[in-house]
Amino acid sequence: ETGVTQSPTHLIKTRGQQVTLRCSSQSGHNTVSWYQQALGQGPQFIFQYYREEENGRGNFPPRFSGLQFPNYSSELNVNALELDDSALYLCASSLRTGGVYEQYFGPGTRLTVT
Amino acid sequence: KNEVEQSPQNLTAQEGEFITINCSYSVGISALHWLQQHPGGGIVSLFMLSSGKKKHGRLIATINIQEKHSSLHITASHPRDSAVYICAVPQGGSEKLVFGKGTKLTVNP
Numbered sequence: 001e002t003g004v005t006q007s008p009t010h011l012i013k014t015r016g017q018q019v020t021l022r023c024s025s026q027s028g029h030n031t032v033s034w035y036q037q038a039l040g041q042g043p044q045f046i047f048q049y050y051r052e053e054e055n056g057r058g059n060f061p062p063r064f065s066g067l068q069f070p071n072y073s074s075e076l077n078v079n080a081l082e083l084d085d086s087a088l089y090l091c092a093s094s095l096r097t098g099g100v101y102e103q104y105f106g107p108g109t110r111l112t113v114t
Numbered sequence: 115k116n117e118v119e120q121s122p123q124n125l126t127a128q129e130g131e132f133i134t135i136n137c138s139y140s141v142g143i144s145a146l147h148w149l150q151q152h153p154g155g156g157i158v159s160l161f162m163l164s165s166g167k168k169k170h171g172r173l174i175a176t177i178n179i180q181e182k183h184s185s186l187h188i189t190a191s192h193p194r195d196s197a198v199y200i201c202a203v204p205q206g207g208s209e210k211l212v213f214g215k216g217t218k219l220t221v222n223p
Contacts, residue, residue, distance in 0.1 A: 033210065037155075042118075042200055042213035056210055088155045092211075103147070103211065107156035 003027060004093050004106035012112045013081050021076040021109045023091035030095060031055070032074040033103065034066060037088040049074060078111075086113045117141075118203055120214035127221050133188040135217045137201035146184050147202040147211065148175050157200070160186070191221045 003026035013019050025032050031050045035043035045058035049068035063079040072093070078085055088110050092103040117140040127133055137146070145164040151157045161168050161175040163184070168175050172191075177184040188195055198218050202211040 035211075035213075040215075042202075042215045043157075043211075045205070045210045045212070048210055058210070090155075090157060092157075102159060102162045104159060105149070105157035107154075110155060 004091065004104050006089075006091055006106040006109050008109060009107070010110045010112075012114060015081055015083060015113055017081050018077065018079045019081060019111060021078075021089050021091075021111070023074045023076070023093075023106055025072045025074065025091075025093035026104050028095060029093035029104070030072055031093065032068055032072065033092045033094070034074070034076045035090045035092065036060070037090060037108075038084075039087070043090055046076070081113045083113050086111060118201060118212055118214040120199075120201055120217050122217060123215070124218045125220070127191050127219070129192055129221055129223050131191050131221075133191050133195070133219065133221075135186045135199050135201075135219070137184045137186070137214055139182050139184075139201075139203045141203075142179070142182070143203045145204065146177055148184070148186050149200045149202060149213075151198040151200060151216070153197075160199075188219075191219075193221045193223050195219060196221050 005024045007022045033048040034046040037043040046060050047057040048055045052068045065077045067075045088108045090108045092105045094103045119138045121136045148160040172189045174187040198216040200216040202213045205212045
């Protein structure tokens with residue numbers, strides 16, 4: 001158990017709809033990263049939030065957006081869903097204190113777009 | 115951008131065998147992560163190492179910073195070790211990770 005939780009576990013949406021995925025970070029962690037893992041592939045970095053501000057973004061379109069709240073929980077929002085958005089979405093929290101640090105992954109949310 | 119290569123892609127072993135999974139990366143890093151992913155998706159962090167060797171139970175991870183190479187070893191493998199093992203490195207000195215494609219390990223009884 002990493003202390004990082006995600007909800008929902010599974011989700012089925014229709015193309016064109018919008019979805020919100022949630023992540024609760026490990027206690028005290030102020031940084032959260034979101035990753036997309038397509039079937040058979042390694043995770044791809046979507047973006048990261050540090051103290052409620054976006055702190056870097058991968059090669060994903062603007063319809064992927066996020067929020068981090070004062071309690072360091074986080075949301076990933078995807079608008080105008082496409083079939084290729086079907087994937088496992090992982091969040092990982094870490095404590096940013098400089099130097100080397102470890103990321104703790106949640107169990108993931110599996111999104112299916114039909 | 116750091117490129118991460120893992121080998122082999124797939125590995126099948128008999129229970130009790132010694133397992134080695136390799137990871138190479140292209141740009142110097144501060145630390146490398148080894149992760150385990152079981153069917154169903156959840157990722158577990160096994161090791162984070164920046165030099166030398168770490169051991170946890172039957173798992174051993176080594177890294178050679180100069181050669182930009184790391185290995186994950188499993189001694190006395192067991193069917194419950196069957197999973198995908200992924201190595202990941204920071205991108206550009208940040209904490210954003212670049213992942214290998216993973217090595218799918220199957221250990222048969």
